[in-house]
Structures are given as C-alpha cells and as structure tokens.
Amino acid sequence: MVNDLSTCLQDCEISQFADDGAIWKSGSCIKFLQKKIQPDLDNICKWCSTWGFKISPSKTVAMIFTRRNNINISLKLGNHTLEIVKEIKFLGLIFDRNLTWQKHIQSLQTKCLKVINCMRVLTGTRWGATSNTLRTIYISLIRSKLDYGCEIYNSASFSTKKCLDKIQNQALRICTGSMRSASLKALQVEMGDPPLEIRRQSLIAKAFLNMTSFDNSHPAKAAVNDTFIFDYYSKNVKRKPFSITARDFLAQNKFSTEYIYRYSECPCPPWHIEKSLVKTQLQDKISKKDLPHLIKSEAEILIDSEYSKHLQIFTDGSKDPHGNTSCAYVVPELKIKKGFKLPNYISIFMSELMAIFVSLLWLEDFKPIKTVIFVDSLSALQAIRAPIFKVKNQILYDIHLIVTSLKKGGSEIIFEWIPSHVGVMGNESADLQAKNALNLDNCIDFIPLFKEDIKTVCKNFLKNSWQKDWETNKDRSLFKIIDKINFQINIPNLTREKEILLFKLRTGYIGLNKHLNKIGVVTSNLCINCNQIESVEHC
Numbered sequence: 001m002v003n004d005l006s007t008c009l010q011d012c013e014i015s016q017f018a019d020d021g022a023i024w025k026s027g028s029c030i031k032f033l034q035k036k037i038q039p040d041l042d043n044i045c046k047w048c049s050t051w052g053f054k055i056s057p058s059k060t061v062a063m064i065f066t067r068r069n070n071i072n073i074s075l076k077l078g079n080h081t082l083e084i085v086k087e088i089k090f091l092g093l094i095f096d097r098n099l100t101w102q103k104h105i106q107s108l109q110t111k112c113l114k115v116i117n118c119m120r121v122l123t124g125t126r127w128g129a130t131s132n133t134l135r136t137i138y139i140s141l142i143r144s145k146l147d148y149g150c151e152i153y154n155s156a157s158f159s160t161k162k163c164l165d166k167i168q169n170q171a172l173r174i175c176t177g178s179m180r181s182a183s184l185k186a187l188q189v190e191m192g193d194p195p196l197e198i199r200r201q202s203l204i205a206k207a208f209l210n211m212t213s214f215d216n217s218h219p220a221k222a223a224v225n226d227t228f229i230f231d232y233y234s235k236n237v238k239r240k241p242f243s244i245t246a247r248d249f250l251a252q253n254k255f256s257t258e259y260i261y262r263y264s265e266c267p268c269p270p271w272h273i274e275k276s277l278v279k280t281q282l283q284d285k286i287s288k289k290d291l292p293h294l295i296k297s298e299a300e301i302l303i304d305s306e307y308s309k310h311l312q313i314f315t316d317g318s319k320d321p322h323g324n325t326s327c328a329y330v331v332p333e334l335k336i337k338k339g340f341k342l343p344n345y346i347s348i349f350m351s352e353l354m355a356i357f358v359s360l361l362w363l364e365d366f367k368p369i370k371t372v373i374f375v376d377s378l379s380a381l382q383a384i385r386a387p388i389f390k391v392k393n394q395i396l397y398d399i400h401l402i403v404t405s406l407k408k409g410g411s412e413i414i415f416e417w418i419p420s421h422v423g424v425m426g427n428e429s430a431d432l433q434a435k436n437a438l439n440l441d442n443c444i445d446f447i448p449l450f451k452e453d454i455k456t457v458c459k460n461f462l463k464n465s466w467q468k469d470w471e472t473n474k475d476r477s478l479f480k481i482i483d484k485i486n487f488q489i490n491i492p493n494l495t496r497e498k499e500i501l502l503f504k505l506r507t508g509y510i511g512l513n514k515h516l517n518k519i520g521v522v523t524s525n526l527c528i529n530c531n532q533i534e535s536v537e538h539c
Helices: 003-008 030-051 102-122 131-147 158-176 184-191 196-212 219-224 227-234 242-252 292-306 348-366 378-385 394-408 425-437 451-471 496-507 513-518
Strands: 013-017 020-024 061-063 083-085 087-090 093-096 277-279 311-319 325-331 336-342 370-375 412-417
Touching: 003 013, 003 030, 020 030, 061 087, 093 102, 102 131, 102 158, 131 158, 131 196, 158 184, 158 196, 158 496, 184 451, 184 496, 196 219, 196 242, 196 451, 219 242, 227 242, 242 451, 277 378, 311 348, 311 425, 325 348, 325 425, 336 348, 336 425, 348 370, 348 378, 348 394, 348 412, 348 425, 348 451, 378 394, 378 412, 394 412
Parallel strands: 061 083, 277 412, 311 370, 370 412
Antiparallel strands: 013 020, 087 093, 311 325, 325 336
C-alpha cells in the first residue's frame, strides 16, 4: 500500500521499512535544503489525505546532521511544526547529529550488561552452567545485538568501539571462569569467538558483496559506488566509510569484485522452459538410522529395476578442509570419468550443481535417448525442482535451458537422488574422481561468485584474518596448544570446576607465582621449593 509513497517526492530521497520511514536531502546551504524538503512534506500530507493515512505528529521529528552550531530550520507537517532533535532512534539505531554513534554504543552497553549480570547468576567457579551453555547465551543475546547495524556504526572512533571489546571480554571471562588478567585473544580462541573488529569487517564485506550483486536499479546500489573512493582520499576523511572498509578488507584477502555475479532475470520466457523431472523415491524408503548395507541394497534395487535401460551418470562435488573445491561426473557404461577443479570461493552446494551442469554439457554432444543422472545432494535436486520464478542463479538457469534443449531433441532426462557413502559403485567412483580433482593445477575460471556463496566466502575471509591476528599474538602460552583457530569451543564436556581449571592451565592465567608476580600479587615469580620459575610447565 505504501510502495507508491516515493512517487510523490520531487527532491528528497526516502527510506522505508514497514510503517517506519524517513526522507532526507543533503547540501551545504540550510535555507536551500529547507526550500527543497518542505514541498515534499506537503506532498506527503496530500498523499496521506488521498489514501486515508494519518502520520503521528508526536512521533515525527526533524534532525540536522552537521558539526555547525546554532543552525535553525523550520519544517511543518500539515499544521504541526516538527521538533528539531539532536538524536533519534530509527530501525534500532540511535543517530546523533555528528554521527559519532556514542549514544547508540552506550545503549548497547546498557542492554548487554543486563545479560552479563544474568550470566553471572547462572554460574560460579565450582557449579552452574557449562561454558558451552554460557557461550550459547552470549551469542544469542549479546553478540547478536553487537552485530546488528555494525555496518553503519563501524564509522565510530576506535575509542568509542573499544567499549564493545570490554563487553566481549566480560562475557567470555564468565564463560571460561578465567581471571580478570586473562588475555582477551586467548579467551576468543578458547571460545571460538573472533575479535569484534575483524568480525565487523567481515559483516561489512558481506553486505558490500550482497549490494554489488544487486541490479543497478536497486536503491542500495548507491552505497557501493566508486565516487566514495575519490571523496575519501581527496578530502582526507578520517573515518572510513562503509565502501572503503569493505574494499580494504577484500583487498587484504586478495578478492576482486569482478568475480561477483550480477543478478539478472531468466534469459528466456519461463513458459518456454520445460520442467525438469526430479525424483527422490529412496527418501521415503530409507532413513539415516538404517544400516549402510540396507541402504545400499535399496539403492541398487532401484537402479536395476527402473533404470537398467537408461544411460546412467553419477555426479558429485567435493570440498576439502583447506577450501579447495571440485566436481566430477562418471558414466560407468562408457568408462568415462571427468573431474574439474573449481575456484575456492565455490560452496559445496554450488559444486554439486556444477557437477550436474558439466554432465549436461557432455550430454548435449552425446544425446542419448534415455538418461538418468544420479545426484547425492538432496538440496541441489530441491533447487532444480523449485519453480522457475524462484530461481536467481545462473547455473540453475543453464541447467534448465540444457534440459529443455535435450527434451526438444527427443531425449529423456531424469534426476534421481541416491544416498552417498554407502558403497553404491557409481557414486563411490564419482566421489573418488571429485577428490582426485582437488589436486589439479588448472581450475574452471568462468564461474562467478553467486549470492548463495557470499556468506561462506566472507566466513573464510574472517577465519584467515583471525588466523593472521592470532599468529602475531605475543601471548604464546595457548598458541603452543592451539595454533589453528576455529569457530567452535575447544574444551570437552566436563564439570564446571574441571572446565575452569582446564581453561586456566591452558592459557597460563592461574594462581602460580609466574602470573601472580606479573599482576603484582607476589614479589617473586620463583617456586619456594626449587627456586625455578613457578609456571604451568614447571608444576
């Protein structure tokens, strides 16, 4: 109903979300801005009168973003003169007139400290919730608040954002039961929670890549324009804007925005595309609880009974812990085995789709009468089965187009789901071929980064940046035990008392003279019995 509100504006820009909205105009002359904004406010009143809407005058205010003092402006919404405020809350973010974000971060602190106090009540040094439970509370109720809107408030000064690190420090100390003097970097690695600054950069890069993938008509596209680069470097701006922060983070990880797939509509009318035949018969007959040999038996019965006269193709995608990705297809009847290495930013879901795609490219040349393609990825088949109007992925478009072309040429194409790693010969052969392709030197380089893979790519960038930061850490006690970071808690399930003791022993922040001497509790760091430095290793 409110989608056409923007059509009544002449000079101002508008931002809308549900029943919240804001209009704005930027410039250097306040009188000029007033002359431009007031007519649009009048137009909004006319639009509301036409459609029977009423804007609450008490909830509608005006705000001037400037560093100048004593600037007066008079704006009216109907007969009501708008109040000029110095700060306003819009969509959960508190904007101040200087955009320092101090009020917003203070509000975040207040909210998070309430949760931290609740966490203190839930645990002690010898009793209470485990570190895993406390970590879940922290991620759900604290980190989620810190993440929201961080793409916007990241332009705050370093000292202002430092307050958020203190919140993380307090929460992780409660989770681990560590001493006040414990290193924040060590706590982060133990609990699998990255530094907030690096996490913010990763989330900014993720938002930037999502905006880059939008169509040029999308309103958010203006936030990624190259004009910000010139303004930032030519005007010597101190605070990094959103676009520059994202570009710098991507450059550190050697990633170019040229790899991004720009969303486009289906290249041909949807009614010209024939629906792909996708079957998942085994899904109703087997479950994960069944024994592997029973699952294998059901799969082989299906293959022999229904597809003995079809040309059988098995596809698979693979990804190793180092991020290398590949895909492969196998045609057992013709003894054809093909493997392809893919760019590292491709997810396992996309590699499964690529395996199907390259097998269809081969079918275009071979053109058999009946073909069945066995796929062990249920999510890939569900994506192919989905209505064409929901497709936003070029690879899926290409799969549909090739299937349509083959069907018009007289070929029958069936996609069938088959369980993986149960010993089905064709599937095992495709899996082995895909794993061998991980070691190939040349990879397929025409695949762009799709929107579905942006989250995975940014998570990898976050992990790489965090790993570099951890390797430069001066505190090496925990580094000797955990040299490779991960996003999981690194302590086994123990009682609360044993968990805390293990945390302290691993990090070295424990009540021994080596550490007590550092914080000024004792005068000597030596053991009273053997006159050696009293550390964890010594004991």
